[in-house]
Every structure is written in C-alpha cells, then in structure tokens.
Amino acid sequence: MLQIYNTLTRSKQAFKPIVPGKVKMYVCGMTVYDFCHIGHARVMIVFDMVARWLRASGFEVIYVRNITDIDDKIISRAIENAEPIAALTNRFIDAMHADSDALDLVHPDQEPRATNYISQMQGMIGRLIEKELAYQGEDGDVNFAVRLFPEYGQLSGKSLDELNAGERVAVGGGKRDPLDFVLWKSAKAEEPADTRWASPWGEGRPGWHIECSAMSCDLLGEHFDIHGGGADLQFPHHENEIAQSEGALYGKDRQPKDQPFVNYWMHNGHIRVNEEKMSKSLGNFFLIRDVLKRFDPEVLRFFMLRAHYRSPINYSDTQLEESRSGLARLYTALASVPVSNTTFDAESPWVKRFGEAMNDDFNTPEAIAALFDLATEVNRAQGEEKIQLASILKGLAGTLNFLQRDPSSFLQAGSPADAGGEQLSVAEIEKQIAARATAKQAKDFALSDQIRKSLLEQGVVLEDKPGGITEWRRN
Known part of the structure; x- marks a missing residue:
C-alpha cells in the first residue's frame, strides 16, 4: 500500500483516496514573469513522477497545476517592459510549456490561470467577511484575521506567539494585526488599468494566497486528496490556503469532525547550487532552457529523481555528468537485446522490490537502485532470460519515463553542448x-x-x- 509523508501530520500515512480508485491532486505552479529555472524544474519533475506512479498503480488521477498570471512581480515587470500584462504572461506561459515539453513531462489535466477565476476569489473573500474572518482596512485592502482562526500554524507547526515574535511588519494602514494577510489588494492610482478588477471593496486585484484556494476548490472541490509544491511554500502560502479555505467553509467554529481542506500535503526539497542557495545575486541561477543546451533532458530528470523528493538536492555539472553516466549504464544493459514490449510478470521479485520502494513515499533513489541491480543481472544473463529481464528493466523504468528510447540514440548522442562540432x-x-x-x-x-x-x-x-x-x- 502506498505511504505518503504528510507535512500536516509530520508522518508517513497510508494513502486512502476520498473516492476509491480516484485521486485529485493540486500543485502550486509558476508565477509567469520570467523563464523557468531548475527550482521550477524540480517541482515539475517531482509531481510528474507522482502522477505517473499513481496512474501506474491503477488510480484515475486529476492533476491540476495552476498558473499565477497576476501579482506584484508580474506588474513590475510589465511596467518595466512597457507592455500589457497579458502579453508578458502569455509569452512566459508559452516558454514554460516549451520547457515542460523539452523535459518530456505529462501535461496537467487542467492548468487554470488566476485571472480567469477572479469571481471565484471574490466569492470566497465575501464568505470570509460574512463569517467575520476577514475585514476591509482603511487603505482599502481586505485582510484575513489570522488570530480568529484557531488552527492557524498547524501546517508549519508554529504557534501564533512564535509567528508574532518573528513578524516585523508594523501594524498600520489597513492591518489590525501584523500576522494578518491580504486577500484583496486595493488598486493604486499609478498601476495600469489591466491590473485591476471591479469588486464590492473597490477596484483591485486578488492577493496571491487566495488564488490557489479559489482555483483548487472550484476544480477539485472543497475537500481533495493531495496538495503539492516546493518546501518554500509550506509557510506562509500553504498555511494561508488552509486558513482561508477552511475558514470560508466552516467559519470560526470549525469542529474536529469537519473535513480538512486537503488530506495529504506534499513538499519537495530545495535546490542548492554547488552547496549554496540558488540566487541571481550569486550568479548561480540556472534556467531550464540553458541547462538543456548542455545536458540531455532525460539526464536532468534522472538527476532530480536520484534524490528523494523531500531531500535538499545539490546541483552541479559534476552531478549531471554522474547522472549521464548512470543512465548510460542502464541503456547499455538494454543495447542489443531484442525487447519487443514492456510487459512483465507482476510477481517478479524485481517488480516487487521496485513497487515497494515507490510505495514508500515515492522513494525513487531506492527504486533506481533496484534498476541498477537489475541491469547487472541483464548483463550476466543469456538467451530468453536476458530478454525477460531486459523487458522488466525497460517496463519498470518506463513508469518513471526512463529508458524508453532506442539505446543507441542515447549512448551515441553525447552532450547537446557538443553537438555544434566539438565532438x-x-x-x-x-x-x-x-x-x-x-x-x-x-x-x-x-x-x-x-x-x-x-x-x-x-x-x-x-x-x-x-x-x-x-x-x-x-x-
């Protein structure tokens, strides 16, 4: 049985979907004002893997990943470029899709854009005001009253006192409490017309947190199975999502018997570059499209999944080269073996070992270790046994989208960086x-x-x- 580490309970739990055989999964996607970097790649690759394994396990999956196409960074970049918001965001949405396709990732079943869900966001904000969990400040912003939601901090494990001690935002303008967060931002006179919408609280735009709550609830319901994203989103973004989603549904009187907004919260680890935090200021900021000029997309995916999704991962050229060598070893085991299909015996010990690893909170490092051991056996075997073992190797790897090319096409390809004539x-x-x-x-x-x-x-x-x-x- 599949076990998932639930950030909310800080433990592995047996996965039991709300509707047997069906999984509803929402993942926080990209804010589209620039090209995607390798941090985005990790989120995309990790939850591509999760969706693939769930489907390989027989689940019917609805995979939703949103697009944030309105927020402060987008507005600043559009003003800087002197271009309309839609022109900016459409360009980078196309670029994101190109990156995803280059990585050979499954497309989410639905990819909602925040600007198409303004009415749903306003409806949720209205319900929070009616339930006295939100208020409009003097500056026109509508804020969520954090202290009126007793369960706030359950995802991050932080108490309100701890959060208050670490809060450096002075109370003033529209907030009654420094912990409160904005649901609706009042429009500023200097901001372009395409950054504002009419609302009961005046012209403005949604806060970032309310976007995901409104889109996920509209598409998956007020209670769904899995919510994923990067570890940096655990607090405050996902904490705020819980507060406003459950607050809109239950008000201040949420009871223990009431269903949670989400059953399982999953967060992938950070990426570091040469053991340092990735940042533009340090000059170690890598875009997906630039990395793929130097490394095969399958190598980048393999590198990402050789680490457990919850673990921090260190990105370096050396790590990518090691991943290429590892993939080459696996492809070499399949070279010259006439594998006609990828069907295999479900009772095989290799299938069981691989499945046990993947069902242990998507333990891809152990699953890949099983592939390497299996490759060794393929190299040792002869005749029909060799073909059978090679079929199992290709079939199991296929559930993670590896080893599906003709072996020679990978083994003889080399690095994309060398394709210009250096090799x-x-x-x-x-x-x-x-x-x-x-x-x-x-x-x-x-x-x-x-x-x-x-x-x-x-x-x-x-x-x-x-x-x-x-x-x-x-x-």
Missing part, C-alpha cells in the same frame, strides 16, 4: 572503427589499439561483440 561526428567514428577493423585483419594490433585509445581520449568507448561486430557509445 566527433558519427561518420568520423564509423570511419575510425572501419580502419581499426582493417588493422585487425592485417594483424596490426598496435594500430588497432592506437585507434581504440584515440577514440577513448575523444570520449568514444568501443565494445567488441561476437561475430566481429564493434558497438560504440560516447563516454
């Missing part, structure tokens, strides 16, 4: 292999060894097979 061409490699074969026939073994060594120095590994066949791959 030996296929024609040149094959010419050298032919020259080596001629040298061997002439019993000029010194020349044969020299050619092998020269190719190896240029990143090409030769493997002699029975029948005088020589296969090659890039190192």
Whole structure:
C-alpha cells in the first residue's frame, strides 16, 4: 500500500483516496514573469513522477497545476517592459510549456490561470467577511484575521506567539494585526488599468494566497486528496490556503469532525547550487532552457529523481555528468537485446522490490537502485532470460519515463553542448572503427589499439561483440 509523508501530520500515512480508485491532486505552479529555472524544474519533475506512479498503480488521477498570471512581480515587470500584462504572461506561459515539453513531462489535466477565476476569489473573500474572518482596512485592502482562526500554524507547526515574535511588519494602514494577510489588494492610482478588477471593496486585484484556494476548490472541490509544491511554500502560502479555505467553509467554529481542506500535503526539497542557495545575486541561477543546451533532458530528470523528493538536492555539472553516466549504464544493459514490449510478470521479485520502494513515499533513489541491480543481472544473463529481464528493466523504468528510447540514440548522442562540432561526428567514428577493423585483419594490433585509445581520449568507448561486430557509445 502506498505511504505518503504528510507535512500536516509530520508522518508517513497510508494513502486512502476520498473516492476509491480516484485521486485529485493540486500543485502550486509558476508565477509567469520570467523563464523557468531548475527550482521550477524540480517541482515539475517531482509531481510528474507522482502522477505517473499513481496512474501506474491503477488510480484515475486529476492533476491540476495552476498558473499565477497576476501579482506584484508580474506588474513590475510589465511596467518595466512597457507592455500589457497579458502579453508578458502569455509569452512566459508559452516558454514554460516549451520547457515542460523539452523535459518530456505529462501535461496537467487542467492548468487554470488566476485571472480567469477572479469571481471565484471574490466569492470566497465575501464568505470570509460574512463569517467575520476577514475585514476591509482603511487603505482599502481586505485582510484575513489570522488570530480568529484557531488552527492557524498547524501546517508549519508554529504557534501564533512564535509567528508574532518573528513578524516585523508594523501594524498600520489597513492591518489590525501584523500576522494578518491580504486577500484583496486595493488598486493604486499609478498601476495600469489591466491590473485591476471591479469588486464590492473597490477596484483591485486578488492577493496571491487566495488564488490557489479559489482555483483548487472550484476544480477539485472543497475537500481533495493531495496538495503539492516546493518546501518554500509550506509557510506562509500553504498555511494561508488552509486558513482561508477552511475558514470560508466552516467559519470560526470549525469542529474536529469537519473535513480538512486537503488530506495529504506534499513538499519537495530545495535546490542548492554547488552547496549554496540558488540566487541571481550569486550568479548561480540556472534556467531550464540553458541547462538543456548542455545536458540531455532525460539526464536532468534522472538527476532530480536520484534524490528523494523531500531531500535538499545539490546541483552541479559534476552531478549531471554522474547522472549521464548512470543512465548510460542502464541503456547499455538494454543495447542489443531484442525487447519487443514492456510487459512483465507482476510477481517478479524485481517488480516487487521496485513497487515497494515507490510505495514508500515515492522513494525513487531506492527504486533506481533496484534498476541498477537489475541491469547487472541483464548483463550476466543469456538467451530468453536476458530478454525477460531486459523487458522488466525497460517496463519498470518506463513508469518513471526512463529508458524508453532506442539505446543507441542515447549512448551515441553525447552532450547537446557538443553537438555544434566539438565532438566527433558519427561518420568520423564509423570511419575510425572501419580502419581499426582493417588493422585487425592485417594483424596490426598496435594500430588497432592506437585507434581504440584515440577514440577513448575523444570520449568514444568501443565494445567488441561476437561475430566481429564493434558497438560504440560516447563516454
């Protein structure tokens, strides 16, 4: 049975969907004012993996990932560029989709944009005001009254006193309490017309937190299975989502028997770069599209999933190179094996080991370790056993979207960064292999060894097979 670590309870729990056989999952997506970076890639890859495994396990999954297409950063960038909000956001939504497609990720079943859900957000804010959990301040902003929601802090594990001690926002303007957060931002005179909407509280725009609550509840209902996102969203974003969603539903009198907004909260770990926090100021900020100019997309996905999704991960060129070597080892096990399909015996010990790992809170490091051990067995086996084991290897890896290409296409591809001419061409490699074969026939073994060594120095590994066949791959 699948076990999921629930951030809300700080423990692994047996996964029991609200409706048997069906899973509703919402993931906080991107704020579209710039290109996606590798931190975004981790969120996309992790929850792509989660959706794939749930479906491979027989669940019918509705996967929703939102797009934030209105917020302060977007407005600032649009003003800076002197362009309409929609032009800016549409351009970066297209870029995000291009990055996702390049990584070969499944598309979410629904991808709501915040600006299409303004009425739903206003409806939720209205209910919070009616239940006396929200108020309009003197500055026109509508705020959520945190202290009136007793369960606030349950996701982060922080008490109101702890939060208050760490809060440095002075009370003034519209807030009654520094812990309160904005639900509706009153429009400022200098802001463009396309950044404001009419509302019962005056022209303005939604606060960031209310966006996800309104979209998830509208598309998945007021009680759904899984809510995911990066660890940085646990507080305050997801904490605020719980407060405003349950507050709108139950008011100040929420009872223990009342259903929670979400049953399982999942958060993926941070990414560091060369052991430092990723930031533009440090010059270690990497865009997905730039990384993919140097590394195969499958290598980046493999790198991300070799670490457990909840663990911090350190990004470096060395780590990516190690991941490429690891994938090459797995593809090598499949080379020259006539795997006609990916069906396999569910009772196989390899299938059980892989499944047990994935059902243990999506433990991809252990699942991938099983693939490496299985690859070793494929290399040792002969005949029909080799074909059967190779089929299992390809089939299991396929549930994580690995090893689905022709092995030679990966092994001979090399790095995208080298495609411009720095690496030996296929024609040149094959010419050298032919020259080596001629040298061997002439019993000029010194020349044969020299050619092998020269190719190896240029990143090409030769493997002699029975029948005088020589296969090659890039190192």
